[in-house]
Amino acid sequence: MITRATPDDVPVTPDAGGVRARHVVDTSASRFARLSPVPLDAVTVSDTFWSPRLRRNNELTLRAAYEQCLTTGALHNFARAAGTASGPFQGRYYSDSDVYKWVESACWALAIDDDPDLRRRLDEVVALIAAAQAEDGYLNTYFSLDRVGERWTDLINKHEMYCLGHLVQAAVAHARVTGCSTLLDVAVAATELVERRYRPGETYGACGHPELELALVELYRLTGERRWLELAVWQLDSRGRGVLDGSEYLLDHEPVREQRVVTGHAVRALYLYAGMADVVLENGDEDLADNLDALWDDLTGHKTSITGGVGARWDGEAFGDAYELSDRPYNETCAAIATIMLAWRMLLRTGDGRYRDVMEWTLFNAVLPGLSASGTEFFYQNPISDGGRHRRRPWFECACCPPNITRLLASLPGYIASTSTKPRDSIWIHLLIGGAVSVGLGDGTAVTLTSTSGLPWSGSYEVEIMCETDATFELRLPQPGWSAGAAITVNGSPTTAISDAGYLVLERTWTTGDRVRVTYPTPVRLVEAHPRLATAHRRVAIVRGPLVHCVEQTDHTVNVLDLRLRGDEAWQTATLPALSGVSVLTSTAARCPVADQGLYRTFDPVTSCRLEPAELVAVPYFTWANREPGQMNVMLPLA
Numbered sequence: 177m178i179t180r181a182t183p184d185d186v187p188v189t190p191d192a193g194g195v196r197a198r199h200v201v202d203t204s205a206s207r208f209a210r211l212s213p214v215p216l217d218a219v220t221v222s223d224t225f226w227s228p229r230l231r232r233n234n235e236l237t238l239r240a241a242y243e244q245c246l247t248t249g250a251l252h253n254f255a256r257a258a259g260t261a262s263g264p265f266q267g268r269y270y271s272d273s274d275v276y277k278w279v280e281s282a283c284w285a286l287a288i289d290d291d292p293d294l295r296r297r298l299d300e301v302v303a304l305i306a307a308a309q310a311e312d313g314y315l316n317t318y319f320s321l322d323r324v325g326e327r328w329t330d331l332i333n334k335h336e337m338y339c340l341g342h343l344v345q346a347a348v349a350h351a352r353v354t355g356c357s358t359l360l361d362v363a364v365a366a367t368e369l370v371e372r373r374y375r376p377g378e379t380y381g382a383c384g385h386p387e388l389e390l391a392l393v394e395l396y397r398l399t400g401e402r403r404w405l406e407l408a409v410w411q412l413d414s415r416g417r418g419v420l421d422g423s424e425y426l427l428d429h430e431p432v433r434e435q436r437v438v439t440g441h442a443v444r445a446l447y448l449y450a451g452m453a454d455v456v457l458e459n460g461d462e463d464l465a466d467n468l469d470a471l472w473d474d475l476t477g478h479k480t481s482i483t484g485g486v487g488a489r490w491d492g493e494a495f496g497d498a499y500e501l502s503d504r505p506y507n508e509t510c511a512a513i514a515t516i517m518l519a520w521r522m523l524l525r526t527g528d529g530r531y532r533d534v535m536e537w538t539l540f541n542a543v544l545p546g547l548s549a550s551g552t553e554f555f556y557q558n559p560i561s562d563g564g565r566h567r568r569r570p571w572f573e574c575a576c577c578p579p580n581i582t583r584l585l586a587s588l589p590g591y592i593a594s595t596s597t598k599p600r601d602s603i604w605i606h607l608l609i610g611g612a613v614s615v616g617l618g619d620g621t622a623v624t625l626t627s628t629s630g631l632p633w634s635g636s637y638e639v640e641i642m643c644e645t646d647a648t649f650e651l652r653l654p655q656p657g658w659s660a661g662a663a664i665t666v667n668g669s670p671t672t673a674i675s676d677a678g679y680l681v682l683e684r685t686w687t688t689g690d691r692v693r694v695t696y697p698t699p700v701r702l703v704e705a706h707p708r709l710a711t712a713h714r715r716v717a718i719v720r721g722p723l724v725h726c727v728e729q730t731d732h733t734v735n736v737l738d739l740r741l742r743g744d745e746a747w748q749t750a751t752l753p754a755l756s757g758v759s760v761l762t763s764t765a766a767r768c769p770v771a772d773q774g775l776y777r778t779f780d781p782v783t784s785c786r787l788e789p790a791e792l793v794a795v796p797y798f799t800w801a802n803r804e805p806g807q808m809n810v811m812l813p814l815a
């Protein structure tokens with residue numbers, strides 16, 4: 177038996193003066209969750225790829241985000257609402273959420289590494305938020321002073337419950353990490369206003385931008401108060417009833433129990449689906465679960481770019497129709513993060529590795545590109561082809577993406593591993609990141625898995641089991657979709673693992689010092705799209721392991737738009753001085769010279785293109801736009 181937390185329906189309150197397990201998403205007592213995540217403070221990351229990135233996030237990116245909250249006036253708005261600053265409201269009507277996401281990020285960062293300066297700033301910001309709250313519990317600085325009469329009058333556009341949702345998530349993180357209820361008390365008081373105004377069973381109410389739903393479920397998980405789960409369900413069931421003008425864009429076109437086609441604003445849709453998945457984890461709602469399966473199939477089967485980016489339309493940051501995926505999709509960074517949020521919840525319910533695959537793929541190829549190598553500049557949109565003008569920026573007037581990246585990276589250790597007890601004790605590794613994972617078995621035995629990983633540059637992964645006494649459990653390691661035929665040894669002897677829904681399962685009685693080594697083949701693969709994806713017709717992406725690659729003009733003397741692949745290229749790995757620590761791929765491919773050719777001409781299959789050899793350098797897509805601007809392409813034409 178692996179120790180699980182308090183069963184459902186038993187109130188869980190923050191320990192007085194103590195610190196709760198630092199889960200990001202806590203399904204340890206969720207009745208319909210198969211998996212329970214290992215809390216992020218029971219995970220230590222020691223990984224050549226991830227450690228410097230997580231350190232940079234917690235030191236540089238978090239600091240830059242704080243400075244931006246200062247300079248954009250987002251923090252000033254709270255001081256103004258608290259009566260300690262004057263002047264007009266600054267920024268967008270949802271800028272409070274930037275601060276809340278920064279608070280959440282800071283909490284996750286402090287859960288792993290104490291940083292006195294960060295802790296001091298966090299304490300100051302939390303005190304500022306608390307001071308800005310009105311006596312009746314209301315807290316939204318856009319409406320605090322100037323627009324008191326406009327509160328709750330524009331659920332479609334004004335994001336009041338969206339901001340509240342981020343406050344709740346920040347408060348949950350704060351309570352779990354600090355053991356202090358200061359921010360939690362603020363969030364509960366503010367949420368009780370929504371509870372009274374849109375009382376379950378009486379008055380429908382939902383926000384034009386979902387977010388509160390999933391936050392309410394996490395609040396339920398923290399406090400054990402069932403009213404928050406009931407309010408989350410009520411918020412979901414308020415859709416499809418005209419509360420938001422029946423808008424398909426706002427996911428109000430039909431009840432959530434009938435929504436089976438991915439549509440609307442991408443981030444809003446995915447936050448809504450994540451909230452649905454959270455509810456299913458708690459109450460096992462079969463209708464919602466069935467719809468989520470259909471939505472997932474539509475999302476990944478028809479509406480995802482090769483990079484894992486989603487939300488193809490620039491018009492409205494929205495999903496397009498099936499196969500409506502151009503080479504310049506919108507692909508908002510937040511939408512990729514939301515995909516991971518949804519996939520994580522689906523994985524926790526089912527233990528199905530296809531959700532793990534999407535998490536990993538999206539993390540490497542759709543989230544990491546959103547952050548510069550310096551750690552201080554961000555992409556909002558993520559096209560897979562560009563002429564050199566799309567560059568990362570320090571912040572945005574609509575600043576949703578940067579603090580979303582900081583909170584995901586700060587909490588990443590919480591997504592590495594989980595445990596399950598049925599049908600037998602299992603320890604699951606989801607992300608192949610080196611470090612240590614500690615869990616406690618039901619008989620009191622402490623087990624620590626210490627791993628080293630060559631990912632994403634090589635497919636080597638090794639884990640050593642440390643336990644006080646011999647321990648019997650299943651070790652479940654990823655069987656990624658990008659790799660076939662993994663070779664496994666236990667203590668040096670070749671071993672066969674059971675393959676189960678995307679995981680390699682090794683069950684035995686383990687002795688301390690046992691070592692499992694997995695070698696995942698990582699050949700270069702050329703990946704083509706579905707024939708109906710017209711813009712990718714006769715084009716392929718260069719993929720190795722979990723990394724999508726691209727070509728950038730700066731690495732080539734010929735125009736990269738002229739490059740062609742035959743499909744039988746021999747590939748080598750190399751490094752570039754300007755991309756330290758990054759492995760790139762090189763090959764002799766082909767180019768189609770186009771001198772003196774007009775934009776259009778009559779097609780002649782014989783003379784249309786005379787190929788010449790050309791050297792090709794493919795860099796991981798997440799590294800693009802960190803050097804001089806120029807043409808970039810992911811999908812390359814076949815010769």
Ligand SMILES: [Zn+2]
Pocket residue numbers: 508509510511556575576577578580
């Ligand atoms: Zn965003």
